[in-house]
Amino acid sequence: MLKSRFDNFIAFIQNKNIKILTHDLVDIDALASCLTLKYFLTQYFKEQEISIYFSEFAKPTINYLRNITEKFPSFDFSYSKKFNASTSDVVLIVDTNNLNQIELNSNLDLVNLGIPLIFIDHHYLGEKPKNNTLEISHLIFENYSSTAEIILKFFEFYNIPLTIPLKILIITAIITDSGFFKHGNNNTIQNVSNLIGEDIDIQDIFLLLKKNETDISEKIAKIKGMQRVKLIREGDFLIGITKVSSYGASIATKLINLGFDIAIVLSKEENQYRVNTRAKKVVCIKTGLHLGKILEEISIKYKGSGGGHDGAASLTISIESDTITTQIIEKIKNYL
Ligand SMILES: [Mn+2]
The missing domain is CATH 3.10.310.40 (Diaminopimelate Epimerase; Chain A, domain 1)
Structure with a gap:
């Protein structure tokens, strides 16, 4: 059942120009989810144009992004600071299902752009995304402790291998969004355990999250x-x-x-x-x-x-x- 939801999603965004957006004051789960989703889609579709738009980062995200960029200089961390609606066929909204949490650097109104909006999120849904007819394509699963774990499903379902930076991005997202497992469940720990393997040292991940030493x-x-x-x-x-x-x-x-x-x-x-x-x-x-x-x-x-x-x-x-x-x-x- 779950896999068919992902199949629907993939079918819908096929052959479209894709924009990935997330909430303002981007947290580490949002950052990791957007980057890993972009990586997956680029590998899966090959020919399609896929880009990320970020507004402002939360402070810990700035620190983390600096650390992980230094550690993996060849990974594609690129994103745009300007949202261009005219080149988008579909907008994927990650780690939120509330349009009020999205900050576009223009007066654009996402709902009235006429571009399909699809949510990939783990927050409580309520009545929110009823503003278009794409409900079938949304990937909203409230039982996940991070959005990154929903993105992880793409790699599992469609057999795209995870690289070390991808694994680290997802693990850090899980750790931070679950409050170091405090809000997590058994799956949260299982997911980290599956990802960590022998090639990643958990202490290296803690180092990435550590605030830089004060002067x-x-x-x-x-x-x-x-x-x-x-x-x-x-x-x-x-x-x-x-x-x-x-x-x-x-x-x-x-x-x-x-x-x-x-x-x-x-x-x-x-x-x-x-x-x-x-x-x-x-x-x-x-x-x-x-x-x-x-x-x-x-x-x-x-x-x-x-x-x-x-x-x-x-x-x-x-x-x-x-x-x-x-x-x-x-x-x-x-x-x-
Ligand atoms: Mn999240």
Whole structure:
């Protein structure tokens, strides 16, 4: 039964120009699914034109794509950043069945293009893709923990051999989409086990997913920022203040992660001083605290530039004085 669904799909897209699309903020499953699907179709059809369009990548995908491209420089990772509807006979939508999640870099409306849209996806379907009559061709299987495993079926059904980069792409997609198997089922683990064989080391895959090492100067700045932090307690609220030479914004965020409700980080940049502030959202909601307003007021008074959101704001100013810090703290305390 399953195989016949794939046969229908193949029959429908035969002799057509194919565009592969996925959701915006492309995750690793979407990336891997599009690349492996393109590879399969190129091998299977030989003569047809097949291309991928990506909008924006999620941060971990950028990192992963960089790592895997370095590891397999001869694999075809190419894609287009512009969606050209006029050269498409059919659009394959991968890893989503919700057209609202697709970001085209134009005002094109996929539904009104008159091009058949076929979904290949593993998300909950609901009532969504009723906008065309191709239901028979959709490949939507909610019992799969990743779209990449649906793509894997093409290779199995039509006897196209998997290469090492393809296997690695699919394994990483399965691992990330199943939350390292937390949301997976027996098939999820079975699939990885079948793919991994003797030619792939699971540790190499973990390395591909690892975030690139933070620059040593950033690490030192963060550690120094933590060493110098002063704690001010105002009722039940904890304010942290520290000084660093750079990376003020990321240190302010770190202080919040550490447990402070509000963080103030002072840093000296060339001829000016910078103040980065952060506050927990719940504190802003509860007290009405608005760091952007506070820093804007200070910037007007001292001819600097400042502002931002309620929970994240910064100030750049040419003088450094403890009175400025004191005023920021006083203004914050007024809300608490
Ligand atoms: Mn997915």
